[in-house]
Amino acid sequence: MSSLRVVSAGLDLMAESIEAQGVTTTRVDWSPPAGGDPDALVPLAAAYADPAIDAAIADAVVRLQAAQPHLISAGRAGDLIPGLEGRMILHAGPPIEWERRCVPQRLAAAGACVLEGWAEDLDAGLALLESGDVEMAPAHSLGSAGAMAGIISPSAAAWHVRDEVSGIDAWTPFNDGPGDAFWLGVGGPEAVERQRRMAEVVAPAFAAALTSHGPLDIFGLLAQGLAMGDDCHMRHQATTMLLMRELLPAMAEETPEKVAETARMVGTNGHFALTITIAAARTALESIRGIGPSSVVTFISRNGVDAAVQIAGLPDEWFLAPAPLVGDPLYRPGYSDDDAAGDIGDSALVECCGLGAAASAASPAVAAFLGGGLADAVAGTHEMDAICIAESERFGLPVLDGRGTPLGVDARAVVDLGYGPTVNTGILHARDGGQIGAGIARVPVAPFQQALVRLLESRPAA
Amino acid sequence: MSSLRVVSAGLDLMAESIEAQGVTTTRVDWSPPAGGDPDALVPLAAAYADPAIDAAIADAVVRLQAAQPHLISAGRAGDLIPGLEGRMILHAGPPIEWERRCVPQRLAAAGACVLEGWAEDLDAGLALLESGDVEMAPAHSLGSAGAMAGIISPSAAAWHVRDEVSGIDAWTPFNDGPGDAFWLGVGGPEAVERQRRMAEVVAPAFAAALTSHGPLDIFGLLAQGLAMGDDCHMRHQATTMLLMRELLPAMAEETPEKVAETARMVGTNGHFALTITIAAARTALESIRGIGPSSVVTFISRNGVDAAVQIAGLPDEWFLAPAPLVGDPLYRPGYSDDDAAGDIGDSALVECCGLGAAASAASPAVAAFLGGGLADAVAGTHEMDAICIAESERFGLPVLDGRGTPLGVDARAVVDLGYGPTVNTGILHARDGGQIGAGIARVPVAPFQQALVRLLESRPAA
DSSP: OOOOEEEEESOHHHHHHHHHTTOEEEEEOOOOGGGGOHHHHHHHHHHHHOHHHHHHHHHHHHHHHHOOEEEEEEEEHHHHSTTOOSSEEEESSSOOOGGGSOHHHHHHHHHHHHHHTSOSSHHHHHHHHHHTOSEEEEGGGGTBOOSTTOOBOTTSEEEEEEETTTOOEEEEEOOOOSSSOGGGTOOSHHHHHHHHHIIIIIHHHHHHHHHHHOOEEHHHHHHHHHTTTOOSSSOOHHHHHHHHHHHHHHHHHHOHHHHHHHHHHHHTOTTTTHHHHHHHHHHHHHTTTTSSSOOBEEEEEEESSEEEEEETTSTTOOEEEEOOOOEEEEEOTTOOGGGBOOOEESGGGTGGGTOGGGGGGGOTTGGGGTTSSHHHHHHHHHHHHTTEEEEEEEEEOGGGTTOEEEEEEBHHHHHHHTOOOEEEEEEEBTTTOSEEEEEEEEOOSHHHHHHHHHHHHTSOOO | OOOOEEEEESOHHHHHHHHTTTOEEEEEOOOOGGGGOHHHHHHHHHHHHOHHHHHHHHHHHHHHHHOOEEEEEEEEHHHHSTTOOSSEEEESSSOOOGGGSOHHHHHHHHHHHHHHTSOSSHHHHHHHHHHTOSEEEEGGGGTBOOSTTOOBOTTSEEEEEEETTTOOEEEEEOOOOSSSOGGGTOOSHHHHHHHHHIIIIIHHHHHHHHHHHOOEEHHHHHHHHHTTTOOSSSOOHHHHHHHHHHHHHHHHHHOHHHHHHHHHHHHTOTTTTHHHHHHHHHHHHHTTTTSSSOOBEEEEEEESSEEEEEETTSTTOOEEEEOOOOEEEEEOTTOOGGGBOOOEESGGGTGGGTOGGGGGGGOTTGGGGTTSSHHHHHHHHHHHHTTEEEEEEEEEOGGGTTOEEEEEEBHHHHHHHTOOOEEEEEEEBTTTOSEEEEEEEEOOSHHHHHHHHHHHHTSOOO
């Protein structure tokens, strides 16, 4: 008689009872889909069974792989972004009323009021915004996206990005660097002055360079950046240098008098290229929006209070959840979770596009936030693998011998496995603004589940 | 009775005979030191037994770890390098007579004659050199070092590097980039014109920037470069961009009219920083030259015909062997070993200093020459580990969670293990000059063995 061997999947109680009878038992770590929650299991099974969803996902992958976002030009946001006019300020994340808006976004928006000349100082700016005399709208509503607070006012320096395949445009502010900066929720005089120099010197320098150079292939730049230690979210050191290397000859020829100040500002800001990456990801994700009933995530965004998700099959619906605190935090000395604002920024678009957390394995520097070693960084990529549908054909991971980064978050997989995408991001001070740390945000599962239910409701009955 | 278990180290015949008797045998891969060669074993044993050698090695390690080479200035080689005057040309590698000199070095030297105005064209330059009316001397003899052909004439653009700890100086030519370039053994009109533009525009631009910026910590730059995929020999993409990022603001302020051409030349040359690294390594290695009877290698250099080695304990003796062909070659289409010149350049100094082959694991791009994958790149570093005496405290390897690169080649270990340092290097055409590929050169063991024998002869009788 051959001896009995039992493989026990997930059910520890059964394994224990069998082991008590002297039978060799191999325990396999397993948990039921969607944590066994019937409210999730039923739509999940239906979504997996719908061939139209599979087909739409396959189509989405082809388009995401094919996207070719290019950096087109730079200039004054009000001149570039259609619809940004009058007393209007754009912000990261979903719409939110002033009373609920987080302090970092309030402060940066108040700084923008000073920049525009609508208010004398920060306090006057806050009062003006509270009065409702300045319209605040999601950057998303005008085809734009920004990092962290994501504030864009008409006089700010901005980039224009276009996907050469779909023709879709996106706009994003210039990243204003470390310390006193709008994107970090600081609106004081130094932050305003920096915005002014970027609009008067840096943006015109890049505009002249781009006019002479022609459109610049952003994903090509990012692929090189990944090979040089960037995850292209938390770290953009290499990508920023590659951008400068590419455009410097034309810049020096066209506007030699602006090079020194531009070089100083860009050279001291390792995040300079971040917003360009966000806008590039935005154009790629917009190209799959509304293309069939796909469950591919096209939008993840947070305003410090609410987190919002959109999927390609429901192009006009927002699915919301409270913005989480950023996990695995590394705080600057003296700070803790008590000081942290909720997760903020449109930057999680890059995670939907094979970058950031998906590319953690590219960046040993990001490993510090994931446990410390290269194996932890690789694990970060594998965590995204499980909820993504493809491997990027553009973005290779050197430490994994060039295999592509996980591309395209599938809301089905998020519900199935019970965790949302991770986002390599910064942490702002909840009461004072300013950056106090960085870490890994985990987008809540609830909005993905809501989206899946709605997607099925929107399908014709079989 | 416990069963007999045998560990058999290296001796397969014995293992087979024991296994035939039914005894469990574990075979360990082992070979005797120095391949069992008694001519090598005797001095090797004596060198390992000499406490004065160990003490000198320990001292050497401390000094190598402490070195702080800085980039001081740039300018005309004849103005910077003491002793480079009149009709004189420096070259890579040990001294060699014209008749035996390899073609790439002849062609580059002839180009230098044109650059200097000593000859009308390449043929006239070759004739002039053959006549002996131009002195050719190793760069090493004037405290200098160059990559590949390593040609330096008085009008060429050059760097000045100084180790701030020891005060030791070194000089090196500007790297003249891909294609028609002296360092690649090309001396035609385009190569000469490029040298001229470097001397007239690029070197003065960097000179002005360095004067304004102050000395630049080279090892600090290289440590960042390693974290961004450079091995700092075969690849200097990141280091070159970091150098430019550091100096650009001052350059644009001091000489705005020179920035565009400089940026174009630097931006299209991923090897631009290579010679700076070589000169920096040279200053560090010079700081241990003659410090006690150490067997630490201070100099590995090749002129395409001979390979030369020096050790710290015998500061004025050269140990020679034929320059090998570069191994593991990746040739441009249409080329093979039949076309390859012998290994050439002073660049192997970087391998003695914890860079290049020692840092292969830092550079997935170098992996292509080592088998293709990251594991091969890591194996390249481990191969150097075995013949090195320390781990660098400055140069970390991201994929090995930050551990230091192998530092300080010990001639004893080379003889013991029977292989010389590997060198990540280029391959020149033996008859026409110009680069035809790249690969990994393996320095022959013989000169290390000769050095060890002489070191022991130089020791007082015990």
